[in-house]
Each structure stands twice: as structure tokens, then as C-alpha cells.
Amino acid sequence: MKTLAIETSCDETSIAVIENGRKILSNIISTQIETHKKFGGVVPEIASRMHVENISQILKSALEEANINLDDIDFISVTQGPGLVGALLVGMSFAKALSYSLDIPLVGVNHIKGHICANYLSHQDLEPPFIALVISGGHTYLVDVSGYDEYKVIGRTRDDAVGEAFDKVARALGLPYPGGPMVDKLAKTGNPEAINFPRVYLEEKSYDFSFSGLKTAVLNYLNQMKLKKETISIEDVAASFQMSVIDVLSEKTFRLLKETKKNKLVIAGGVAANSGIRDVFTKKAIENDIELYIPTITLCTDNAAMIGSAGYYSYISGNKSMLDLKVDANLSL
Amino acid sequence: MRILGMDTSTLMTTVAITDDQRLLGEYSLSVDMSHSEMLVPMIKSALDGLKIDIEDIDLYTISIGPGSFTGLRIALATAKGFAIANNKPIIGVPTLEALAYNIFSECHIVPMIDARRDRVFSGIYKWEENCLKVVKQDDALDIVEYCNYLNKNYDKLYVNGNGSIAYRDIIDEILGDKAIFAPFNLNYIRASSICEIAYERFKDGLIDDVDNLKPVYLRESQAERQFHKGE
Ligand SMILES: [Zn+2]
Numbered sequence: 264m265k266t267l268a269i270e271t272s273c274d275e276t277s278i279a280v281i282e283n284g285r286k287i288l289s290n291i292i293s294t295q296i297e298t299h300k301k302f303g304g305v306v307p308e309i310a311s312r313m314h315v316e317n318i319s320q321i322l323k324s325a326l327e328e329a330n331i332n333l334d335d336i337d338f339i340s341v342t343q344g345p346g347l348v349g350a351l352l353v354g355m356s357f358a359k360a361l362s363y364s365l366d367i368p369l370v371g372v373n374h375i376k377g378h379i380c381a382n383y384l385s386h387q388d389l390e391p392p393f394i395a396l397v398i399s400g401g402h403t404y405l406v407d408v409s410g411y412d413e414y415k416v417i418g419r420t421r422d423d424a425v426g427e428a429f430d431k432v433a434r435a436l437g438l439p440y441p442g443g444p445m446v447d448k449l450a451k452t453g454n455p456e457a458i459n460f461p462r463v464y465l466e467e468k469s470y471d472f473s474f475s476g477l478k479t480a481v482l483n484y485l486n487q488m489k490l491k492k493e494t495i496s497i498e499d500v501a502a503s504f505q506m507s508v509i510d511v512l513s514e515k516t517f518r519l520l521k522e523t524k525k526n527k528l529v530i531a532g533g534v535a536a537n538s539g540i541r542d543v544f545t546k547k548a549i550e551n552d553i554e555l556y557i558p559t560i561t562l563c564t565d566n567a568a569m570i571g572s573a574g575y576y577s578y579i580s581g582n583k584s585m586l587d588l589k590v591d592a593n594l595s596l
Numbered sequence: 597m598r599i600l601g602m603d604t605s606t607l608m609t610t611v612a613i614t615d616d617q618r619l620l621g622e623y624s625l626s627v628d629m630s631h632s633e634m635l636v637p638m639i640k641s642a643l644d645g646l647k648i649d650i651e652d653i654d655l656y657t658i659s660i661g662p663g664s665f666t667g668l669r670i671a672l673a674t675a676k677g678f679a680i681a682n683n684k685p686i687i688g689v690p691t692l693e694a695l696a697y698n699i700f701s702e703c704h705i706v707p708m709i710d711a712r713r714d715r716v717f718s719g720i721y722k723w724e725e726n727c728l729k730v731v732k733q734d735d736a737l738d739i740v741e742y743c744n745y746l747n748k749n750y751d752k753l754y755v756n757g758n759g760s761i762a763y764r765d766i767i768d769e770i771l772g773d774k775a776i777f778a779p780f781n782l783n784y785i786r787a788s789s790i791c792e793i794a795y796e797r798f799k800d801g802l803i804d805d806v807d808n809l810k811p812v813y814l815r816e817s818q819a820e821r822q823f824h825k826g827e
Contacts, residue, residue, distance in 0.1 A: 301823065308665065308817035315669045316810045319676045323807075333681055349666050352632050356670045359636040360677025364650050586636045 266578070267325070267336045267361070268571030269318075271354030272346025272374050273401075274305045275564070276317045280329035280336070281571030284579075285383055288329035290568035291321050292561070296441060303440050304430075311349035318357050325567075333365055340574025343371035343584075344594030345401065351590040359586055370574045371584040374565075375402055375596050376414060378531040380576065381562040381569035389556050394525050396516050398540070399532030400426030400443070403472050405519055406596065408529070412580035416596050417519060418470025425508060426534045428474040432481050432504050436497045446501045447537045453502030458484060460507040462514075470515050477507055502539075509543045516544075517551055529556045536563040597798070600639065600653045600678070601791035604631035604671040605663025605691045606709060606758055611639050612787035613646060613653070614795065621646050622788045631670045651682060657794035659785060660688030661812035662717035662734060663709055668811035676806055685803045687794040690812065692734045695757050696721035697789035698782040703752045704731060708759025714739050716759035717814060720750075728793075736814045739763045743770035752776065756783050 265288070270277040274295040280288040295313050299305045326333065341358035344351060355371075362369035379395045391411055397404040403425045405418035423431070426443055433442020436449075460480050463473045481504050488495045520528060528548060534540065535557050548555035562569060598620075602611045609631050610624035623642045625634060643650060656678045658671040672688070679686040695707035700723065709717040716739050720732035739759075746753060747770055755767060756778035767775050797803075816824070 302819050306817060306819040309819060311666070311669055312810070312813075312817070315673050315676075316808075318673065319680055319807045322680060349669070352630070352666060353669050353673045356632050356635070356673035357677040359632070360674045361681050363636050363640060364678055364681035586640060587633045589630065589633050 264337045264575065265331070265335060266338050266340045266571045266574050268340040268567040268574055269354040269358050270342045270377070270565060270567040270570045271314045271318070271350050272342045272344070273350060273565055274299055274310045275566065276314045276321055277565065277567035278321045278325040279567035279571045280325055280331060281568055281575060284380070284572045284575030285387060287384055287568050288331070289325045290566055291325045291328065292566050293317050293321055300440055303434070307347045307349055310347060311353055314350055314353040318353060333361070336365065336367060338368040338370055338574070338578055340370045340372050340571050342374050342377065342570050343588065344591035345374055346592060348590060348592040351592065355588065355590050359588070363586060368578065369584045369586065369588065370578045370582060371588045372570045372574045372577060373594055373596060374570070375404065376573040377569040379406065379408060379529060380572035381531055381558040381566070382529045382556045383572050384568055385558040385562055386556050389529070392525060393527035393529050394516065394520050394523065395529040395531060396512065397532045398425040398512070398530070398534035400424060400430065402532060404596065405470050405515060407523060411576040412582070414596050418472060418515060420472040420474060422473050422475035423478060425474060425512070428478045428508065429534065431478050435482050435485055436500060443534065443537070446505060447539060449498045449501035450505040450539055453496065453498030453500070455502040455506035457496065457499035458503040460484070460503050462507055462510050464511060464514065470519055472511065472515070474508070477504070505539045509540055512540070513543060513547055517547055517553070520551070520553055526552065527554045527556070531558060531563070533564045536560050597654045597795070598648070598652055599655045599657055599791040599794055601657045601787040601794060602635065602639065602671050602675065603659040603691070603694065603785045603787050603790055604635060604667040605659050605661065606667065606785060608784050609634045609638060610785060610787040611635070611642055612791050613642060613648065614788060614791040617795070619788050622786065624784065624786065631667055635670060635674055650678070653678070653682065653684060655685050655687065655794060655798055657687045657689055657790050659691040659694050659790055660809070661691055662711070662736065662814040663691045665811070665813060668813070672809065672811055676809070679806045685798070686806050686809060687797050687802065688804050688809050689790045689793045689797070690734060691785060692717060692719045693721065693728060693730070693793060694785050694789045696728060697793065698756055698786065699754045699778060701754050703754045703776065704750055706746065706753050706755045708755060708757040708763070710759040710762040711736050711815070716742065716763065718742065718759065734814060739766050740770070743767055747771055747774065750774070754778060758783060
């Protein structure tokens with residue numbers, strides 16, 4: 264069964280053709296990063312403008328690369344949310360016209376589920392149940408995935424998302440947007456123990472996260488050093504900040520695995536591309552006898568292939584959307 | 597030739613189906629709800645009522661702007677999906693031309709769409725030999741400056757559109773008797789007008805390229821305006 268998947272929730276216009284939730288026939292991603300760079304972040308109005316300008320070309324490329332026609336598509340998967348409302352509306356409007364014209368079902372997909380399902384595309388042997396850690400610019404979730412369409416949120420951030428903290432620290436360090444990958448790069452040559460930034464674990468037993476305190480601690484440190492006119496090693500700041508994030512993420516994740524007696528861990532979302540996180544989690548997974556799954560780098564960041572995989576599992580679980588489907592900027596898991 | 601026209605550039609969602617110069621049906625609703633929820637169900641309902649299959653539509657047309665940024669994109673993204681899935685042509689029609697089409701008069705016609713913060717999207721149009729001609733290009737304008745300009749350069753004017761409703765007092769004050777306000781039913785864009793304009797354009801071979809067709813916003817995004825101010 265083939266689905267055409269459409270993702271326009273933020274600054275990537277992407278369309279993919281996915282077979283049976285597992286096989287990528289094509290996955291075209293047009294990123295707008297260069298355009299948003301000069302504004303220091305994603306500008307929703309510009310993102311929406313670019314989506315509507317690019318979408319038909321991207322559809323053609325996706326079909327060409329998959330070497331199929333629209334008539335070969337069995338249903339349409341489209342991101343319903345969460346995301347930028349104006350951006351979501353472009354993909355949604357386009358998807359509805361295709362679904363109605365081709366007389367095939369429409370399936371609205373949760374973007375976060377998509378990130379988790381990216382792992383089904385990277386790892387053909389992966390099956391639920393497992394624990395998923397979703398880390399991206401907009402989201403931080405610990406999820407108990409008990410079936411292909413059964414998700415239970417165990418922990419979430421109470422303030423900033425992980426990727427947001429990375430971007431804010433990057434900005435404070437004077438790094439260009441998008442800053443997350445730059446922090447990762449600098450951290451490689453820095454000393455993670457040079458500065459003792461706080462680890463915020465919240466209440467005992469809590470699986471929730473809080474990163475705004477850490478971000479503030481980094482900003483305060485930078486200000487104090489400037490006042491004292493001392494030189495700042497941005498490599499050390501990056502490495503110490505990143506290690507603080509990793510400590511909190513890994514403590515909660517591995518504690519949850521132990522408590523739920525699960526032996527499989529899936530990491531997903533744009534921040535899953537972070538090499539520091541990959542290294543530490545790989546090491547800890549071996550120590551704790553946990554099977555660890557992380558998508559390939561292209562499938563970590565936003566893409567339509569992951570929406571196609573999640574769409575497939577939602578569809579075979581009996582979910583179908585109507586043509587009056589509403590986008591939801593704050594759609595929860 | 598069967599044409600499906602749609603417009604979501606203002607609060608009204610409107611769809612129409614025409615066959616050459618015959619109106620087969622028109623469906624307009626002004627609901628405080630996203631156009632994206634309404635548009636395709638309304639098209640389906642209209643086509644079902646007419647017992648016409650979507651495959652039997654020969655041309656898709658939408659208003660291309662100016663208007664609500666999000667609204668313009670909803671209609672355009674939908675029309676692009678239809679045009680590609682059915683392998684049929686697409687034509688974008690200026691929103692203000694469609695609005696001016698409501699008025700058949702010898703006077704100059706000034707359609708206005710509220711662009712908020714004391715601004716309107718407007719142009720000046722006139723019928724010549726049964727053909728609606730552009731006298732002044734569409735633009736985003738300060739309502740007071742624009743009314744002063746109109747007062748200086750024109751005699752009787754027909755004004756319509758939600759901009760003429762929103763700024764009625766200002767228009768009245770500056771233009772006085774020169775401005776004729778349209779009856780309320782002529783203030784809304786009708787998809788049938790878009791179909792009719794598109795039909796004329798099609799006959800003249802003015803088809804748009806589905807890949808390159810983009811809304812005419814007539815305004816940069818706020819981020820771009822600020823950025824250029826800082827330059
Ligand atoms: Zn994402």
C-alpha cells in the first residue's frame with residue numbers, strides 16, 4: 264500500500280512516497296534555512312509563502328523519484344499539527360484537493376508521531392513496544408509506545424524544548440542560526456566539566472523536563488565573565504551546557520526504561536542528530552543492555568517520509584479523516 | 597468549458613461552477629471558521645448537487661490577491677492540488693478585478709479590501725465596450741491619502757468591498773457626494789465573477805503555470821519590512 268505524504272509544519276516543504284509504512288520510494292525535502300537565516304529564526308509568514316510556491320514542484324519530484332503516478336497512490340497522509348498554523352494550512356489544503364480529486368482517503372498525522380515513526384524507516388526490524396525520547400526545536404517528550412498506534416506521554420518539558428535551549432544558548436554565544444548543530448560542533452573540542460551548569464531534575468520520580476533554568480544559568484555565566492573581563496571559551500561553554508542537557512535526558516530516559524522494564528529505546532526529532540547525545544546514549548544503552556534506535560540524520564529533522572510511516576500505521580488502525588479536517592497548531596500526542 | 601472558481605481572500609468562502617457563459621451554481625458562506633475546513637467540502641457539495649464529477653472540470657481558477665495572506669494561500673494550494681491531480685489548467689485572477697466586476701456602471705469603480713491599520717488594497721477600474729479595464733493598478737494604500745487622491749483626480753466613483761464598509765466614514769467625509777456606496781450584496785467577491793474573468797483570459801490564451809503561480813500579496817511580511825527598515 265502506497266501513501267503520498269505531505270509535511271509543511273515549519274520551514275521544510277517535503278513530500279514523500281512511502282510503501283507499507285517502511286519503505287521510502289521517495290522523500291523530497293526543500294529546506295528554507297538559508298532564507299530564514301538573516302532573520303535569526305523561522306519567520307512563519309515567509310515559511311508559508313515559500314510552501315505554496317514550492318509545493319507543486321516538490322510533488323512532481325517526489326512522484327518522479329518514486330517512478331509512479333498519482334493514480335498509484337492509495338491514500339494521502341498530511342501533517343495536521345503541531346506546527347505553524349499558516350504553514351500547516353498550505354499542506355492541508357493541497358492534500359485535501361488531492362484526496363478529493365483522486366477519490367482516495369485522507370489521513371491527518373501528528374507530527375510528533377511522525378518523528379517517532381522515522382525509526383521504522385531507518386530500522387526495518389524495529390517493532391513496538393518501546394520507549395521513545397522525542398527531542399526537537401519545538402518538543403521534548405518521553406513516550407511509552409505500546410503499539411503502532413498507541414502512544415502515552417510520560418514526560419514533557421514544562422518550559423523550553425531541548426532544541427530551543429540549544430538555539431538560545433547558540434545565540435548568546437554569537438553563533439548564526441540555526442545554532443543547535445554549531446553548539447554540537449564546538450562541544451566536541453570543549454571540556455564538558457569546565458563549568459558546572461545546573462541539572463534540573465524537578466521532583467523526585469518526575470519524568471518532566473525543564474530547560475529554561477539551564478539556559479538562564481548559561482546566560483548569567485556569560486554576563487559575569489564579560490563583567491569580570493575574563494576570556495570565555497565558547498567550546499567549554501558549549502560542551503558543559505550540552506553535557507548538562509545530556510545528563511538530564513539520559514537520567515530520566517534510562518530510569519523510565521528500568522521502571523517499565525522495557526529494553527528498547529527510540530530517539531527521534533531534530534536534536535537526535537546531535538553527536539554528543541548519540542555518543543552518550545549509545546554508551547549507556549550498552550551498559551544497561553538496551554537496544555537503541557536512532558534514525559539516520561536526514562530522517563531526524565522534519566521530512567514527509569516520517570509522516571508517511573505514521574500515516575500508514577494510523578490508517579491501518581482504522582483512522583481516516585474527513586475533508587473538513589482542521590489543522591491544529593498545538594495538537595498533542 | 598466547465599470552470600471551477602473559488603475565492604477565500606476575505607471572510608467569505610465562495611465557490612462557483614460555470615459552463616462557458618452559463619452559471620451552473622454558486623455557493624458562498626461567511627462563517628468565522630477556517631477556509632481550509634470549508635472549502636473542499638463546499639466544492640464537493642456544489643459538484644454533488646450538480647451531479648458533476650471533479651474530473652469533468654476543464655479549468656480551475658482562484659483569486660490571486662491581494663487579500664488575506666492565509667486565505668490566498670488556502671485557495672491557491674487547493675487549486676494547485678486540483679490542477680495537478682486532474683491535469684487541467686489553472687488561472688489566477690486579481691481579487692480586486694473580481695470585486696469590481698460586481699458593479700456594472702459607466703462610472704469609475706473603486707473596489708476596496710480592508711488591509712487593516714487604516715489601509716486598503718484598491719485599484720481603479722472602468723467598463724469600456726463591455727470589458728472591464730484597469731485604470732489604476734492595484735496597490736496597498738493609506739485610506740486618507742487615497743481618498744484625497746481620488747477627490748483630486750476623479751468625479752463620480754462607485755466604491756465597494758469590505759474596505760469601503762470599514763472606512764465608510766473617512767470616505768464619506770473626504771469624497772462626499774462623489775462616492776456612491778454599493779448596496780450591501782455587491783460588497784462581496786463572487787466566485788462566478790472569477791470564473792467569468794478566467795473564461796475571457798483562457799480565450800486569450802492567458803493560462804498560468806501551476807508551478808510558478810504565487811499569490812499577489814502587495815505587501816512584504818512584517819519581518820521583511822522590519823529587516824529592510826534596518827538596512
Ligand atoms: Zn519536527
